[in-house]
Amino acid sequence: xxxxxxxxxxxxxxxxxxxxxxxxxxxxxxxxxxxxxxxxxxxxxxxxxxxxxxxxxxxxxxxxxxxxxxxxxxxxxxxxxxxxxxxxxxxxxxxxxxxxxxxxxxxxxxxxxxxxxxxxxxxxxxxxxxxxxxxxxxxxxxxxxxxxxxxxxxxxxxxxxxxxxxxxxxxxxxxxxxxxxxxxxxxxxxxxxxxxxxxxxxxxxxxxxxxxxxxxxxxxxxxxxxxxxxxxxxxxxxxxxxxxxxxxxxxxxxxxxxxxxxxxxxxxxxxxxxxxxxxxxxxxxxxxxxxxxxxxxxxxxxxxxxxxxxxxxxxxxxxxxxxxxxxxxxxxxxxxxxxxxxxxxxxxxxxxxxxxxxxxxxxxxxxxxxxxxxxxxxxxxxxxxxxxxxxxxxxxxxxxxxxxxxxxxxxxxxxxxxxxxxxxxxxxxxxxxxxxxxxxxxxxxxxxxxxxxxxxxxxxxxxxxxxxxxxxxxxxxxxxxxxxxxxxxxxxxxxxxxxxxxxxxxxxxxxxxxxxxxxxxxxxxxxxxxxxxxxxxxxxxxxxxxxxxxxxxxxxxxxxxxxxxxxxxxxxxxxxxxxxxxxxxxxxxxxxxxxxxxxxxxxxxxxxxxxxxxxxxxxxxxxxxxxxxxxxxxxxxxxxxxxxxxxxxxxxxxxxxxxxxxxxxxxxxxxxxxxxxxxxxxxxxxxxxxxxxxxxxxxxxxxxxxxxxxxxxxxxxxxxxxxxxxxxxxxxxxxxxxxxxxxxxxxxxxxxxxxxxxxxxxxxxxxxxxxxxxxxxxxxxxxxxxxxxxxxxxxxxxxxxxxxxxxxxxxxxxxxxxxxxxxxxxxxxxxxxxxxxxxxxxxxxxxxxxxxxxxxxxxxxxxxxxxxxxxxxxxxxxx
Numbered sequence: 043x044x045x046x047x048x049x050x051x052x053x054x055x056x057x058x059x060x061x062x063x064x065x066x067x068x069x070x071x072x073x074x075x076x077x078x079x080x081x082x083x084x085x086x087x088x089x090x091x092x093x094x095x096x097x098x099x100x101x102x103x104x105x106x107x108x109x110x111x112x113x114x115x116x117x118x119x120x121x122x123x124x125x126x127x128x129x130x131x132x133x134x135x136x137x138x139x140x141x142x143x144x145x146x147x148x149x150x151x152x153x154x155x156x157x158x159x160x161x162x163x164x165x166x167x168x169x170x171x172x173x174x175x176x177x178x179x180x181x182x183x184x185x186x187x188x189x190x191x192x193x194x195x196x197x198x199x200x201x202x203x204x205x206x207x208x209x210x211x212x213x214x215x216x217x218x219x220x221x222x223x224x225x226x227x228x229x230x231x232x233x234x235x236x237x238x239x240x241x242x243x244x245x246x247x248x249x250x251x252x253x254x255x256x257x258x259x260x261x262x263x264x265x266x267x268x269x270x271x272x273x274x275x276x277x278x279x280x281x282x283x284x285x286x287x288x289x290x291x292x293x294x295x296x297x298x299x300x301x302x303x304x305x306x307x308x309x310x311x312x313x314x315x316x317x318x319x320x321x322x323x324x325x326x327x328x329x330x331x332x333x334x335x336x337x338x339x340x341x342x343x344x345x346x347x348x349x350x351x352x353x354x355x356x357x358x359x360x361x362x363x364x365x366x367x368x369x370x371x372x373x374x375x376x377x378x379x380x381x382x383x384x385x386x387x388x389x390x391x392x393x394x395x396x397x398x399x400x401x402x403x404x405x406x407x408x409x410x411x412x413x414x415x416x417x418x419x420x421x422x423x424x425x426x427x428x429x430x431x432x433x434x435x436x437x438x439x440x441x442x443x444x445x446x447x448x449x450x451x452x453x454x455x456x457x458x459x460x461x462x463x464x465x466x467x468x469x470x471x472x473x474x475x476x477x478x479x480x481x482x483x484x485x486x487x488x489x490x491x492x493x494x495x496x497x498x499x500x501x502x503x504x505x506x507x508x509x510x511x512x513x514x515x516x517x518x519x520x521x522x523x524x525x526x527x528x529x530x531x532x533x534x535x536x537x538x539x540x541x542x543x544x545x546x547x548x549x550x551x552x553x554x555x556x557x558x559x560x561x562x563x564x565x566x567x568x569x570x571x572x573x574x575x576x577x578x579x580x581x582x583x584x585x586x587x588x589x590x591x592x593x594x595x596x597x598x599x600x601x602x603x604x605x606x607x608x609x610x611x612x613x614x615x616x617x618x619x620x621x622x623x624x625x626x627x628x629x630x631x632x633x634x635x636x637x638x639x640x641x642x643x644x645x646x647x648x649x650x651x652x653x654x655x656x657x658x659x660x661x662x663x664x665x666x667x668x669x670x671x672x673x674x675x676x677x678x679x680x681x682x683x684x685x686x687x688x689x690x691x692x693x694x695x696x697x698x699x700x701x702x703x704x705x706x707x708x709x710x711x712x713x714x715x716x717x718x719x720x721x722x723x724x725x726x727x728x729x730x731x732x733x734x735x736x737x738x739x740x741x742x743x744x745x746x747x748x749x750x751x752x753x754x755x756x757x758x759x760x761x762x763x764x765x766x767x768x769x770x771x772x773x774x775x776x777x778x779x780x781x782x783x784x785x786x787x788x789x790x791x792x793x794x795x796x797x798x799x800x801x802x803x804x805x806x807x808x809x810x811x812x813x814x815x816x817x818x819x820x821x822x823x824x825x826x827x828x829x830x831x832x833x834x835x836x837x838x839x840x841x842x843x844x845x846x847x848x849x850x851x852x853x854x855x856x857x858x859x860x861x862x863x864x865x866x867x868x869x870x871x872x873x874x875x876x877x878x879x880x881x882x883x884x885x886x887x888x889x890x891x892x893x894x895x896x897x898x899x900x901x902x903x904x905x906x907x908x909x910x911x912x913x914x915x916x917x918x919x920x921x
Contacts, residue, residue, distance in 0.1 A: 872893045
C-alpha cells in the first residue's frame with residue numbers, strides 16, 4: 043500500500059463512521075503561544091478540548107502537518123541518522139469531543155490496522171496505563187488481544203497531560219513488532235532497540251487535573267489519537283526504515299541526481315541524502331506556511347534546517363545552490379494533498395535559493411574565523427579551541443559544529459566540547475522559555491455562561507434601533523442583577539448588531555437604551571462561538587438583567603471601518619497580482635481611521651510596485667463593483683475559489699465576500715455595498731516588521747483625501763521655499779542633496795587632514811616598547827570612519843608598530859587599535875581592544891590587524907590609553 047493510499051484509507055475509514063474530515067491546520071499554531079510549531083493532530087482542537095470553543099461536529103479525523111524540532115520533541119540532531127526520526131511528518135488522527143470513548147475508540151483502531159491495513163494481529167503489541175482496567179478489558183475481552191500481548195505501563199509511558207493542570211488521561215499505544223532486533227540480540231517487549239515501534243497512540247482524555255495535582259472525572263470524556271503516516275507506511279510497505287518508503291524515495295532519488303551521488307554507496311552518503319530529503323520536506327512546508335529564515339523563533343529553526351541540509355550537500359560535493367530544486371520537487375510531489383504548495387512553489391524556491399547564497403558567504407567568513415581561533419589555540423599549552431567561541435560561530439553564523447571539529451582536528455587541536463554543549467543547552471533553555479507562553483483559558487464566569495447563553499449577531503442587516511434582551515450582567519467577574527449610572531461592566535444580549543472584534547477588524551461602538559437608562563458600548567468581544575460580550579459604561583439610569591433594550595451602532599465609525607475592510611481585501615488581491623500568488627496575510631488591523639496589512643514577502647516592495655498596487659486598488663474602487671456577500675458550506679466556498687486565510691479556523695458555514703472576479707475571500711467582517719463608496723485609497727507606508735514579513739499601512743475615504751491635501755500643502759511650501767515649480771522640485775532636491783553630500787565629504791576629509799597634521803610629530807616621538815613603536819592619541823568629535831582613516835594613515839607610515847586611537851563624540855567614547863601586518867600574530871588587535879574596552883564601559887572586536895570598541899565613559903579615555911601601553915608591555919615580555 044502506497045503512502046498516498048495509507049493516508050486516504052485512514053480518512054475514508056473514519057469518514058464512513060460519521061467523522062468530519064478536517065483539513066490540516068498551518069504549521070504555525072493559531073493563537074497558541076505555548077507552541078513554536080504544530081506538533082500533533084490535536085493542536086487545532088485544543089480550545090475544543092478545553093471547553094473554550096464549540097464546533098458543529100463531535101467527531102473529526104485529520105492528516106495534520108507537524109514539526110518536531112524544539113522543546114521536549116527536539117529530534118533535529120537524530121534526523122537522518124536513524125530510521126524513524128524526522129523534522130516534518132504527517133500525523134493521522136481521529137478525535138471525539140465528548141461523543142464516543144474507549145469502548146469505540148479501541149475497536150476502531152484495531153479494525154483499521156488488522157482488517158483495512160491487514161497487519162497481522164500477532165505482530166501488534168498493546169500497552170495501557172497500569173490502573174486503566176477498562177481499557178485492559180476492552181483490548182482483551184472485546185477485541186480479543188491475548189493477555190501476553192497487553193502490557194500495563196506506568197505514568198511516564200502511558201499517561202498524557204495537556205499541561206501541569208487541565209485535561210489529562212491514560213493512553214494506550216499500539217506497537218508493531220519487526221520480528222528481529224536491528225542490534226542482533228534477542229529481546230522481548232518492551233525494548234528500545236528498534237524491534238518494536240509505536241505506530242498509534244490513543245489518548246483517553248477523561249480527567250481534569252487542578253494545580254494541586256488532584257484529578258476529577260470530566261463530564262464529557264474525549265478521544266485524541268495520533269498515528270504517524272511515515273511509520274505506518276514503513277510497516278505496510280515491509281520496510282525497516284521510513285526513508286525506504288515511497289514517501290521519501292522519490293525525494294532521495296532527486297537528491298541523488300542533484301548531488302551526483304548514489305544511495306547505498308556508504309553510510310555517510312546515505313545519512314547526507316536522508317538529511318537533504320527530510321529537511322527539504324520541512325523547509326518546503328515551513329516556507330509555504332509563511333516562515334522565512336531568520337535569527338530567532340521559527341525563522342531560526344528554518345535557517346538551521348536549511349543550513350544543515352546545505353552542509354550535507356557540500357559533503358557530497360555540491361558547492362553551488364541545489365536545495366531550492368529539491369524543495370521545488372517536494373512541492374510538486376505533494377501539491378495534490380496540500381494545494382497551498384502549488385501556488386507557493388516558485389516562491390519557496392526563491393526563498394531557499396536566497397538562503398543558500400547567504401550561507402555560502404557565511405561559510406567563507408566562518409572559515410576565516412576558525413583559522414583565527416586555531417592560530418590562537420596553537421599558542422595555548424592545552425591546544426584546545428574554546429567551546430564557547432565555537433558555539434558563537436554555530437549560533438551567530440550557523441557554522442556547522444561537525445565541520446568546525448573536523449578543521450580543528452586537522453590542525454592537531456581539539457574543541458572544548460563540554461563548553462560547547464553547555465552553551466548549546468543554555469540556548470535551548472532560552473528558546474524554551476521564550477516560547478513557554480501561557481494557556482489561553484476562558485474566564486470562569488464566562489465558562490459558566492457559555493453553556494447556557496447564546497447570542498445571535500444581526501449586525502449585517504440592521505444596525506439602528508435593534509431590539510434585544512439583557513441575558514446577563516457582569517461586574518468584577520461576578521454576575522449581577524443591575525448596573526447603575528457611572529458603573530462599568532459587561533453585558534450579554536440574546537441578539538446584537540454590534541460587531542465583536544475579530545479577523546483584524548475592531549469592534550463596533552454605540553449605545554444601548556431602555557425607557558429609563560442608556561449605556562455606551564466601548565468594546566465587544568467574542569471569547570467563544572455564540573457568546574458575545576459587550577463592555578459597557580452606564581451613562582444614565584440603571585440597566586437590569588432581563589430588560590428589553592434598543593441597540594444602535596455608531597454608523598459613522600461602522601461605515602469608515604467598512605471602507606477600510608473592503609479596501610484591505612482589494613489590497614490583498616492587488617498584492618498577489620503584482621508581487622505573486624505566494625503572498626499570504628500575516629496579520630491585519632481594520633479600524634475606522636486606517637488599515638494595516640501584514641504579509642509574507644522576502645524583499646521590500648519597490649516604489650514602482652507600490653505605485654502599481656495603489657493604482658490597481660483605486661482602479662477597482664472607480665469601477666464601483668458590487669460587493670457580494672454569500673453564506674455557504676466551507677467546502678463549497680473553497681471549490682468556488684474563495685481564499686481562506688491559511689491558519690485561520692472556520693466553521694462549517696462561512697461567509698464569502700466577493701468583489702467581482704478580482705477578490706473572493708472567506709470573511710466575517712463588515713463591508714461596503716459597492717467599491718465606489720471607498721472613494722479613494724492611499725498607501726502611506728511600507729516597512730519590514732520581522733524576517734520575511736512586510737507591513738503596508740493605508741487610509742481610505744475622507745482620511746485619504748485629507749492625506750492628499752496635506753501632501754499638496756507640503757509641496758506648495760517646498761515650491762515656495764526653493765522658488766521652484768513643482769515639476770522641478772525633485773531635481774532641485776537632488777541637486778541640494780548632492781551638494782550637501784559633497785560638502786560633508788569635504789568636511790570629513792578636512793577633519794582627517796587636521797587630525798593627521800601632526801603625524802610627523804607623533805611618529806617622531808612614538809615610544810618604543812619591547813622593540814615595537816607605539817602611537818597613542820585622543821581626538822575630539824571624530825566618528826568611527828574618520829578614526830579608521832587616521833589609523834590607516836599612521837599605520838602606513840609607522841613601518842612596524844601599533845596605533846591606539848580614541849575619540850569622544852556626543853558623550854560617547856570610541857577606541858581603535860591598528861597593528862601592522864608583521865606584528866598581528868604577536869600583538870592581536872582584538873585581544874588588546876577587549877582588555878581596554880571595559881575601562882570606557884564598552885565592548886568591541888574586530889580582526890588581528892584592526893579592532894574597534896565603543897563605550898559610555900568618555901572621561902576614562904585617558905586611562906584606557908595608558909592601560910593599552912601596559913598591555914603592550916606585558917605582551918612584549920611574554921613573547
